[in-house]
Amino acid sequence: MIRAIVRKAERHYDDDIFGFRDGYRGLMENDWIALDVVGMRGSLPRGGTVLGTSRSNPYRTKDGVERVRRTMAANKLDAVIVIGGEGSLSCGLALFRDGIPVIGVPKTIDNDIGITERTFGFDTAVTIATEAIDRLHTTAESHNRVMVVEVMGRHVGHIATWAGIAGGATITLIPEEPFDINEVCHSLQRRHERGRYASIVVVAEGAKPVAQTLTIAPDQFDEFGHIRLGGIANIVADEIETRTGYETRVTILGHVQRGGSPTAQDRVLASRYGIAAIDAVHEGAWGEMVALQADSVIRVPLEKAVAELKTVSPELRKVARNFFA
Numbered sequence: 001m002i003r004a005i006v007r008k009a010e011r012h013y014d015d016d017i018f019g020f021r022d023g024y025r026g027l028m029e030n031d032w033i034a035l036d037v038v039g040m041r042g043s044l045p046r047g048g049t050v051l052g053t054s055r056s057n058p059y060r061t062k063d064g065v066e067r068v069r070r071t072m073a074a075n076k077l078d079a080v081i082v083i084g085g086e087g088s089l090s091c092g093l094a095l096f097r098d099g100i101p102v103i104g105v106p107k108t109i110d111n112d113i114g115i116t117e118r119t120f121g122f123d124t125a126v127t128i129a130t131e132a133i134d135r136l137h138t139t140a141e142s143h144n145r146v147m148v149v150e151v152m153g154r155h156v157g158h159i160a161t162w163a164g165i166a167g168g169a170t171i172t173l174i175p176e177e178p179f180d181i182n183e184v185c186h187s188l189q190r191r192h193e194r195g196r197y198a199s200i201v202v203v204a205e206g207a208k209p210v211a212q213t214l215t216i217a218p219d220q221f222d223e224f225g226h227i228r229l230g231g232i233a234n235i236v237a238d239e240i241e242t243r244t245g246y247e248t249r250v251t252i253l254g255h256v257q258r259g260g261s262p263t264a265q266d267r268v269l270a271s272r273y274g275i276a277a278i279d280a281v282h283e284g285a286w287g288e289m290v291a292l293q294a295d296s297v298i299r300v301p302l303e304k305a306v307a308e309l310k311t312v313s314p315e316l317r318k319v320a321r322n323f324f325a
Contacts, residue, residue, distance in 0.1 A: 001083060001105060001107065001120065001270035001271070001273055001274045001277075002019065002035065002040065002043070002049075002050060002051070002083075002274065003040040003043050003044060003271070003274065004270065004271040004272075004273070004274025004275050004278075005017065005081065005274040005275075005277055005278045006035045006036060006037060006039075006040050007037055007040070007274075008274070008275050008278050008279075009278045010036055010037050011037065013278065013282060015278070016034070017034070017035040017036070018032045018033070018034060018035065018075060018077065019032060019033050019034075019035045019050070019051045020032045020051065020071075021033065021051055021052050022051070022052040022053060022054040022056065023051070023052070023053050023054055023056060023084070023088065024054070024056040024057055024058055024064075024068075024088075024091065025054045025056035026051070026052075027058075027068050027071055027080070028056065028058055028061060028064055028067040028068055028071065029067070029071075030070070030071045030074060030075070032075070033051075044267060045261045045262070045267075046261070046262075047124070047258070047259055047260050047261055047262055049083075053084075055087075057087075057091055058091065058095065059091065059094060065095065065098055068095065068100065069100070072100065078101065078281070079101040079102070079103060079281045079286070080092070080095070080100060080101065080102050080103070081102075081103045081104075081105060081277050081278075081281065082095075082102055082103070082104050082105065083105040083107045084105075084107055084108070085106070085107065085108030085110065085112070085113065085119075086108070086112065086113060086306055086309065089104045089106070089113070089289065089302060089305060089306050090306045092104050092302060093287070093302040093303060093306060096286055096287040096302065097287075101281075101284075101286045102286060102287060102302070103277050103280045103281055103285065103286070103288060103289070103290070104288065104289030104290070104302045104305065105273050105274075105277050105289065105290055106119040106120075106273075106289060106290075106291065106305070107119055107120055107121055107270075108121060108122070109121040109122050109124070109125035109152060109159065109257060109258060110122070110152065110153060110154065110155075110156060110158060110159065111156070111158040111159070111310070112155065112156045112158065112309045112310050112311075113289075113305055113306070113309075113310060114304065114305055114306070114307060114308055114309065114310045115289075115291050115293075115300040115304050115305045115310075116289075116291035116292050116293070116300070116305070116310075117291075117292045117293060117294075118269060118292050120262075120266045120269045120270040120273060121258075121262070121266060122158065122159070122266070123262075123263045123265040123266045123269075124260070124261075124262045124263045124266045125151075125152065125159050125257040125258070126159055126162045126163050126166065127263050128253070128256060128257050128259075128260060129149075129151045129159055129160075129163035129167070129202075129253060129257055130162075130163045130166040130167045132149065132167075132251065132253055132256075133149055133163060133164075133166075133167030133168070133169060133200055133202065134167055136149060136200060136251060137167075137168070137198070137200060139249075140198035140199065140200060141197075141198040143198075143247065144197040144198060144246075144247070145198060145246070145247045145248065145249055146188060146198075146199045146200075146201060146237075146240055146241075146244075146246045146247070146248040146249075147198075147199070147200050147201070147248075147249055147250075147251065148201045148203060148233045148236055148237040148240070148248060148249070148250045148251070149169075149200060149201070149202050149203065149233070149250075149251050149252075149253065150203050150204075150205055150231075150232065150233035150250070150251070150252040150253065150254075151163060151202060151203070151204060151205070151253050151257065152204070152205055152253070152254075152257050152258075153174065153175060153204030153205055153206055153207075154175075154205060154206045155175055155206055155309055156174070156175060156176065156204075156206075156309055156310065156311050156312060157172070157173075157174025157175055157176055157204040157206075157207070157311075157312050158310075158312055159204065159257070160172050160173070160174050160202050160203065160204035160207075161174060161312050161316055161317070161320050163202060164202040164320060164323075165319065165320050165323065167200065167202070168200070168323070169200045169201065169202040169323075169324075170187070170188065170191060170199040170200050170201060170324065171184055171187060171188070171199070171201045171202070171324050172201075172202045172203075172204075172320055172324070173201070173202070173203045173204065173207040173236070174204045174207055174312060174317075175204055175206040175207055175208060176311050176312050176317070177317065178207075178208050178209060178210045178211070179207060179208075179209055179210065180209070180210045180213050181209060181213055181214045181236070181239050181240075181243075182213065182243075184201070184236070184239075184240065185239070185240055185243045185244050187324065188201075188240065188244055188246065189244055192244075192246065199246075201236065201240070203232055203233045203236055205232060206232075207232055208232075214235070214239065216232070216235055231252075233250045233251075233252055234250055234252075237249070237250045269292065272292075272297045273290050273297065276290040276297045276299070277290050280299060285299055287301060287302050287303070288300060288301055288302060289301070289302050289305045291305065
């Protein structure tokens, strides 16, 4: 994405591009590197970010917004392109409302940004999760086991749903639909009674049981107010083994989903977003975000993009249920 911005900015608009290390931290502390076409060579197949990231937020830092203003003035910056998920984009919206020219780009593996059909990073995460599920089928079938796979998905279950369908999961549990562990176990028992002695259960990290059906630990939060998630797969696996007697094992993919080389689809989408973002800068489309709709990259108001998280659609949930045990 950054490569695309730099390429068009330098060769078409004759711009100077600054990359701020660790996102908002670098923007507040005036910690930047110059970005040019030569320096971005070889970045296309790299995962992650060449600039780093952090949870820094100008609105949670003393004089944070004023420090951003000073950085922009010191470097004679015309605009800030914010690349990130709901948290980063919401902060970008606040900066725009405080008079700072901002353009947003949706980047999150969760695919939960509203008003856009896809965020780049999502396809790569789904591909990694699907490949892991494919490999786990072999172990499950060889040892007659139930394999519980935990994937990322704090508030929405896009990764779990897509990987569950693509990987042939027996059951997929997502935050949008609280699960009943009794129904999960009964479904597995019916499947095994039909002669299928191996099952894959995909669980999004933010999946929750129906109230009063399963005891789980209270939510814990980090210093930024974000819920600490992970481990629901262990609870589900213990319950499945206890209630059914089937040997059950857990695989938590965690940050493996965030690493590695991006898929071709993500590379193309990121490139399209980058070109659209620098064009938006030169057209003064402040307070807007580039988005994918009907296979076209358009602009939408940041305010609408972060108004609410995009959940898994009822139609896709219905498709997924057709393949469940």
